[in-house]
Amino acid sequence: MAVIDTGVDYTHPDLANSMWDGTNCVDDTGGAFHPAGGCQHGYDYESSDKIPLPTSSTHGTHVAGTIAAQKNNTLGVAGVAPQTKIMAIKSSLTSGNLVKNIHFAKYNGATIINASW
Numbered sequence: 001m002a003v004i005d006t007g008v009d010y011t012h013p014d015l016a017n018s019m020w021d022g023t024n025c026v027d028d029t030g031g032a033f034h035p036a037g038g039c040q041h042g043y044d045y046e047s048s049d050k051i052p053l054p055t056s057s058t059h060g061t062h063v064a065g066t067i068a069a070q071k072n073n074t075l076g077v078a079g080v081a082p083q084t085k086i087m088a089i090k091s092s093l094t095s096g097n098l099v100k101n102i103h104f105a106k107y108n109g110a111t112i113i114n115a116s117w
Contacts, residue, residue, distance in 0.1 A: 005060030
C-alpha cells in the first residue's frame with residue numbers, strides 16, 4: 001500500500017516492520033533509477049532522493065500508523081491492517097508531483113494508494 005503524503009518515519013518502532021522493501025524499486029516511468037540502487041522504503045519527490053522521511057509534518061507517519069502500526073508490541077496504537085506493507089512516497093503535493101507519485105506507486109506494485117491530502 002502506498003502512502004502519498006509528507007513522508008513516513010520508517011524508523012518508528014510501530015512502523016519499522018511494516019515498511020515496503022524498496023530494494024528493486026523503479027522510477028515513476030518504470031525505468032531504473034540513476035544512479036542505480038534500491039529505495040529506502042519509498043521515494044522522496046519533494047527532495048528528489050530515495051529517503052522519504054518527513055521533514056516538516058508528521059501527517060504521513062500518522063496515516064501510516066493508522067493503517068499498519070504493529071499490534072501487541074506495548075507501543076502506541078495498533079493499525080487497522082498491521083500486516084500491510086507501507087510504501088512511503090513523500091510529495092510536494094503539486095499536481096505534477098502527484099502524477100509522478102501515483103506512477104511510482106503503480107510501477108512498484110502498489111495496488112492501493114492512500115492519498116489523504
